[in-house]
Amino acid sequence: MKHIVFFFLLFTIIRFGAHAQIDTQRHGNRFEQLGTTLRSPNVYRTASGAPGHEYWQQRADYEIVVELNDDNQSISGKEKVTYYNESPDPLDYLWLQLDQNQRDKDSETPKIASSKIHPKMNLGELEDIIWHDMDLGLKIYSVTDANGVAIPATVNLTMMRLDLASPLLPGEKFEFNIDWSFNSHDRTSFLATRPGYEYFEEDGNYIYTISEWFPRMAVYSDFEGWQNKQFVGRGEFALVFGDYKVSITVPADHMVGSTGVLQNPGEVFSQKEMSRWDEAKTSFDEPVVIRTQSEAEKLEKHRSSEKKTWVFHAENVRDFAWTSSRKFIWDAMAVRLENGKEVMAMSYYAKEANPLWGQYSTKVVAHTLKSYSSRTFDYPYPKAISVEASNGMEYPMICFNYGRPDKDGTYTEAIKYGMISVIIHEVGHNFFPMIVNSDERQWTWMDEGLNTFLQFLAEQEWQRDYPSRRGPAHKIAPYMKGEKSLLEPIMTNSENIIQFGPNAYAKPATALNILRETVMGRELFDFAFKKYAERWMFKHPTPDDFFRTMEDASAVDLDWYWRGWFFGTEPVDISIRDVRWYKIDSRKPNEVKADAKKAYDHEETYVSRTRNKEDIAQTVLERDPDVGDFYNSFERFKVWPEEEKEYKAFVSQLRKEEREMLESGLNFYEISFENLGGLVMPIIIEFQYADGTSEVETIPAQIWRHDEYEVSKVFAKQKEVVQIVVDPYRETADIDESNNYWPRQFMPSKFELFKQNAPSRGTSSGPSPMKRERK
Incomplete structure (x- = not known):
């Protein structure tokens, strides 16, 4: 009994002794709390991540009258803004955003962009260099107060400061008026920006997507003061909630879609359209086509010289956008959310987008509203619109998307799934940031990353094995193992990011998916994520509020995760360094004798002995047996009766638990892991057994807390292990899967003979089975 107890103690000393003397240099800060990295909690934002008891935010209401000139593609408007100071601070001046000035001849955008001359230059590249010749900025004609008195205004590129005659005190409101205009531009040209128009040479008509089009209030917040960073194209918008009344005058044969609810449908719809619109309100299974393709094609041929004014009203939105064209087909259907609320999903698209858009767009809108609502909050607005506009951009209740088939009506899989994905993504932006209203100019990932994560979930609900580009962990690995000088933390200002898509969209979406699937588990994650969305709907959250809420609502310490994935650039690369196999004696x-015989036979097997069997014809003992004695003939590994007796006496002294352990036949595998990448993560291990079965165990990331570079772990297994695999389901974004195996598996690397140029966004490329089938 004493002997076997000593064996187990010796085994423990060997296993843990090395870790009793940890090299302090191997313990860094990866598991330290974020502490002062986050803003200190206060009365406005609590340590739990919720709005504080004195949380406040500003408000701005707009009344806008705007007219579209279809002859020269210009926009002119007047607006009355009512700004409410809900802050505790007196304000000496107000800041407004003039986003259209980003396309002006004096814009900083082309100035801060590097450029080169190449042996071959296309027109777009040259136009990009001579951007200063464009006349696309906002023309401000007047800024007056409610009494018509001019307000001193200073325009600084894309920002305008209004100097108040007296401070706007807390609790007060201020009314002012602005008259303005600007020239729209071809958004399909080299500028390729979100708003503008697309011209169709075949029928001489335009599709207008009007956004970022009027002077908008900048955000004044408790955590930043005025958000008046210049808009240079990538960092999007920090905006104020309010109510809008917008009157839009367009050619009489145009169809208009916009943020808000139409107030005068009887004045702008035909009787047929009114009837179909009423039908759509009760159609939950299929979209109802309200303006048909044949009707739109007739309008394309005869331009009306008359005008109509469409009046829309929107409550509690942070922005307003609209679209207009005589080319539009319009369909719509009703969507019933989980709480029983009914909203409208609809699409506007030209004939060039059919049959793809008529089949999919509105149904994708409806699915997105249901999917996102189930994970955040019920969609609060009355409608959501998808517009086919050869680009992708989002605004409250309306978004512009791409995905146009070839002229013969065929399309590739890439176009189909690209269209579905961009519609999900842009409609999803209604939730982030249109309602959960983060500052896009500072933290792009807070809307793009969170939205891309929910997009991935919605895509998988749309179709089993949907070919999602972003979300699965292994798809971010190529970016994370890229050139270090080209990587920035997710917590980087949008204008400073080199690889914008991977950093602001894919990496945060992947990080959230790993949190949900591997670190927290679906139940804890889903509850915490929903709590964040509910806490901050119609408010202005910061990253700190998100990080704190996710921990507060789940009781999972995630500081190490935020530090590694959001504040760092290290990749995941966990390697199996060594595996040792033990069995109990x-x-x-x-x-005992069988093991001794095996060891003896192994010891006595060597090259000379093997060759001597043939080279030495006969040994002395073989010629003369008389030279032998007892030791030349005894049974070396015989079990003697005394040994059996001693063993039985030994067993009889053991306790029941000790006898069971002795007879268990357990296999002990001591596995040493190396953290080669630096980013600490859980260790997911698959054990494949000799009998063909397997099982998976997950070791929490905290195993690295005392040594961030190398750890070992012993596993007791009833069965014999023949293969060990780390991260078998590709959950952690490990950048080198070749070192995830024991015994090692060697996988050949492949190379391409040549690479093709990437296709333009939203256009067909590669083989089209649909086209081949038609031929």
């Missing part, structure tokens, strides 16, 4: 005489 059972002390059974027959097993």
